[in-house]
Amino acid sequence: MADDKRTVGALSGIVVADFGRILAAPYLTMLLADLGAEVIKVERASVGDDTRGWGPPFVAGQATYFQSVNRNKTSVALDLRSAEGQRYARELVRRADIVVENFRPGTMAKFGLSYEQARGLNPGVIYCSLSAFGAGKGAELPGYDLLIQAAGGLMSITGDGEPTKTGVAVVDVLAGLHAAVGVLAALRHREVTGEGQLVEVNLLSSLLAGMVNQSTAYALAGVVPTALGNRHPSIAPYEVFPTADRPLAVAVGSDGQFVTLCRAIGAEQLVDDPRFTDNTARVAHVEVLAAELGAILTTKPAAEWETLLTPLGVPCGPVNDMAGAFALADRLGLQPRIPSETGLPPLVANPITLSRNPVRYASAPPTLGSGTDRILAWLDEA
Known part of the structure; x- marks a missing residue:
């Protein structure tokens, strides 16, 4: 019909x-x-x-x-x-x-x-x-x-x-x-x-x-997850950092990306720090890591960090409002x-x-x- x-x-x-x-x-x-x-x-x-x-x-x-x-x-x-x-x-x-x-x-x-x-x-x-x-x-x-x-x-x-x-x-x-x-x-x-x-x-x-990984953590391991704000329970650094003007999301999903991030922002000393040598170690010391990265990221605007890091393959981007989100999709031709x-x-x-x-x-x-x-x-x- x-x-x-x-x-x-x-x-x-x-x-x-x-x-x-x-x-x-x-x-x-x-x-x-x-x-x-x-x-x-x-x-x-x-x-x-x-x-x-x-x-x-x-x-x-x-x-x-x-x-x-x-x-x-x-x-x-x-x-x-x-x-x-x-x-x-x-x-x-x-x-x-x-x-x-x-x-x-x-x-x-x-x-x-x-x-x-x-x-x-x-x-x-x-x-x-x-x-x-x-x-x-x-x-x-x-x-x-x-x-x-x-x-x-x-x-x-x-x-x-x-x-x-x-x-x-x-x-x-x-x-x-x-x-x-x-x-x-x-x-x-x-x-x-x-x-x-x-x-x-x-x-x-x-x-x-x-809730995928969060619900499965309980189903398989009996882990009852709690609220972590913008952090991830299993990956670090994977959160929102303050910059000189507005918040910046940084989603580092591999050891290679972490090394690239540190070298790009002038934090080479973190690469060989035993607290941060792999993802498991970084999650265990996430508070210290966040403080180290945050102190550097607050020195420049979010757009500068995005322009620097994105071409290097480090996933990051500013926290947009709805207007910004639509503008991004428009720029990408979506x-x-x-x-x-x-x-x-x-x-x-x-x-x-x-x-x-x-x-x-x-x-x-x-x-x-x-x-x-x-x-x-x-x-x-x-």
Whole structure:
């Protein structure tokens, strides 16, 4: 049921019934839409997705939060508590390749739209369910990103002193990315076997997996990591140093890079110091090392150090604000915004580059219910 703007892309021809709200599920379905899928976003008839009201800032009457994860979608306003709304929702599920939802476990069953009910309507459906703490003993626990960051341990290793959340809802994004991988794997399985399946992803498990070295340090070695500010628990020097004007991140990942750093900044005496001869020794004496390097780095501006060290292969760079980050991406030719020729607002671009099936930008984030008439007419067709 694709219109003429949705006829290209690696997932062209795939229909997604999107019952997701907030961030994790909408992020997943936006990725699928960018790759060519027809995403039909089902929203509450009265207020729509909660993030429509999550502002400021607002642009053109829409919250930028909502705009960040809802491009390339068609909005359909339905009351899932009504018989008519459920009838249309079931017909949409019957025709969909993928169903996505992130209600609290058990909620979709109340609408007649659980996985078992959906499979009865559509045996080949791929049904992706995202939750905070899983569908088992954690099913009744409410979950927003902040709560998962706290309960899942991320805040205990972030910041310096007081437990600190990240500056973005990173757990929702991690869950959306894991869900995207699961959905694409299920699509491949269906292509081979004709079988649909249930894909389940929860935020807590996504966070534990996403904390990689920190969570594995506990799982394998029983090490309970703590917050180190901008330092790394296993690499040194790998932190942010003050300079004559603004902070500079220095990420030395090898002994060779350390030697190059020391010689370039005039700290040759550190190269043969037994406290710093290899990474393990440097981590053990990181406080002393940081003081030695910091005393030198404060003598010049960050840009001078970057100009000196980067050509030598020493990873470093100033701490940018968002404007600086976009400016860097622009200078590198990475095109961080959607191109103006698409006619869409300058939303943040999809980072995936495909040589044969590039991502496409077909439509701006929809106004609430703007596609209702068209989609319901399609669902009413015999």
